[in-house]
Amino acid sequence: MITISKTKVTSVVLAASMLFSAQLGVTSAVASSPASISNVSTPKAPVVTSQTISLNGSNTSVDFRTQAFSGATPANPATPEVPRTNVLVHRLSQIAAAINATVTPRPVFTEIVRGRPTPVKVDASNRTFKVDVNGNTYWITQNSPIARVGAASSTAQYSALRTVTLDRAPVVISGNLHVQIDNFFSLIGGESIIVGNTKEFSSFKLLTDVLDQKLLNANTSLIVKGTENNNEYYTVSNASRVATKLNGITVDASELLPSPDGTKVAYLDENGKVFVYTFGPNGNGTEVEVSSNTTEKVELEWTDNNTLYFIMGERQNIIARVNVSTGTITNVVNDNINYKSQLNVTSDGTKMSYLVSVPAVTTANTTGLQPDSDNIEFDVTVNTNGTEPQLYVFDSTAQNPAPAKLTSSVDNKTFTTAFADGTSVFLSTDTSDDESLPTLSIVKGTNLRTLVLANVEIVNYTQLGDKLIVQGTYAEPGSTVSKDFIYEIDTFKNRAKTLFEIPADAMDISIGATSSQISYITETGKTFVRKGNSWFQLTN
Template identity: 30%
Template sequence: MKKAIAATILAAALGTAAAGTAGAAQAGSTTSAKAIAAKAVTLTVKQSAFVVNYTDVQVRTVLSNGETLVSVRDLSAALGAKLSTLNGYTTVTLDSHSFAFKTGVKQASVDGNVVNLNQPVKVLNGTAFVAVKPLVQALGGTMALKDGKLAINTIKLIAGGENARFVNASQAIVSVETDAKRTDYLVDVATGKSAELLSTEGGSDLIVAPGGAKAAYTDGEGAVYVLDLASKQSKQISNDTSIKTELVWSADGSAIYFLQGDKGSVIAKVDVATGTISKVVEDKVDYKSALSVSPDGKKFAYLVTTPPKATADGTDLDKDTVAIDASGEQVQVNLFDTTAEKPAAVALTSAKDDKLFVVSPDGSTVYYVSVADENASATVVSVDKEKKTATLLAEGDVEELVLSGGKLYVLTAVNADESAIYEVDPATASQKLLYKVPASASGLAVNGSQMIIALEDGLYVNANGSWKPVTR
């Protein structure tokens, strides 16, 4: 109803303007046709480079009376706006905003309100051109010059996003943490548009299932939930309140593995359909972390941390004589193969270097980041079930390691100003430099050729070799 009333008001206003123009023409009929023609100016249509919602596009433009006019069709397509025509009026609609106009007229309707334009909407080569500023502002957008190009933004990026996880090629989950809660959003990585998925207090991170249709998490009490990413509805599948960490989906999405207990002593799983929890590995090994599960659910790679020992001299109770012995503290990569004749935890490593980011695609080989000491650069190392180790990448100081599509992706610090992202093929040990990024880069997420990193001012996704923001 509001749009119909607005269209009536606009039609009346435009009709009055047209009548006034006709009257003026009659009154000035003595003006010669040659004089009018002399005032005509030939306008030239050209292709202009714009940055629309962080994407480079080409838009037809015209410079008229010192004002840039833009092809309504070109800009609408770049913005993803809808075009419709009715009774000679064209309406551009984007989200909750609308801009309605008629060619040859200096007025338009913005969200139902009539506004004046500096010059009439023009038609050149069959295409309508309107001043870019009032059109962008009417659609709730902003404009600025960036690297010599006009940058137009109509998408409100979420603020404070972190911990990006790809759902599929076009979407990622991004979390926003506050002191009170964590809110997860589903973000379109091409446009930055977001929709709230879930808000929890004390819950774990969302772990995306194979196929990207669901995600799992635990609440503050340890109960397990599965979230349908399409409907945004959560379903509690288990009310067991034991401590659960390191959630890992099975390859077929039928179960969720996790470390159970305050010391991560047990590897267990919950059946998604029934909620039944069963222990898979109970090897008497405490302080597990970085759980990795083979596709067949038979092999489990993880880190084991040997904690420092506390000693005390109890002869003098008035003195604080507790001492911490860290000489035996170390982190080792373990493998548990349930198909072995005598299943048991096997330590694949023995060196006292720190170890981080364990990943294992099939349980036969494990990849991790090795930090020899505080003065040495971290490297990417592989170790197989025969305990044979090999260095796969020793460029810079490795900070993060991600496994995706059978390839390893590594974020490594180059110097105080620059980091780099490498792709490593574990099968051939070949390495390829993909990108140079600012030294502040962190939080690497990978989905095929797509990547997301966190910089100081937000999360950025790589699109055709350039980085564009998806949060701010």
């Protein structure tokens, strides 16, 4: 006899381990062996138990039962049922309500019989349920592993529909249709998502092959999906994961840059032209070619909602801005110093910081080198002296505005941030010492101070108002165990606080209006957004 406890499962999200064990046998949370149920459709001693499951991003309470099925796969009630397997089945009506699906029990078609419109059962047994979800129709039948896919308005059409064989047949328990939840979501084109040790369900496939993500606002993320040919662009609900494809973007851009107000994005085409796309309803926005200038441009950056700054020129020697409304390009810094990068401009456009680094110089004497030489030999030297990036700043409000070189040190420098008071920050690493940790170097005028996060290896950072949001790896001295966190640093008050723990493969953090609006992409292209006290997976 199977003994089903009255344990009420109250975990916030159904633990994956529980679901997995349910696939394999009796789940320890709700039942104990031995098991013996003689009728798969009418289990003995029904006990109402429920679990909270994440369905399309919403935690939903769903009743479930343990149901014995034949060990054969797919299950077939007509075949001998030895050995049996106990499987969790969940109440369909509750699942449907959470994913905006409509379930019609025992639908009938209206067909002409003997010249008159007549109700006709979908199948003779009258055990079929119609499920409409995401614009598609699915037909599942009590105690039958055979499901059908597609719309039908007659028995003839129904019989011709594509069939899908479920691993476990739906069953009616206490008058309610129950389904094996993985089977059901697979049938309707959805999927299960494993996040840590929990399992969530989506009624649609999540976006994959994500190249870039950014937060548009608290509710929406911007996603660039890589395809074999051109990239595709989507907005994705941070609550439900519902993706809306952005129509009208004709350019194959790898990165879209949201404006400060989140109403539009800027990007470059392969010829260096600047485009702006303004979002519209249902993904139907408007693309405008802002400038037909084809000089190579990199590192677009909005200052206000009408001005874009960028680095321009084949050798990235010009800092320019374009008025998005008029298309007028203005050179801001044009000093013939090549290879500018990491441009950061204050929101009023008056101050900026950037790095300048130069290529190494290779010297090779190939004079006398003969075709098809058996032994090619010539000297090669690579001179890397002076190739270290250096910090430059520019203040357009100065009496005689001119770029100023503020460093000449040999440390590796990445990221720069310009603050309105003239302070600049960069991440500095002493690459001559493998044990040296990156530090934040804070520069104002001729003064520099170094800010070290204790035991934290800073990986990157981004700006949020007058603070820095820092991604770093924390490890106790001498320990080989580390954890990754996001910190908020106030470089003016010399304060740091830990915001969130993140996985080690997180990268490319995106920040919204506050430090609680934050998202990241992993090395494998999965994106996560902060939701309450945990990370919510947006794409797969």
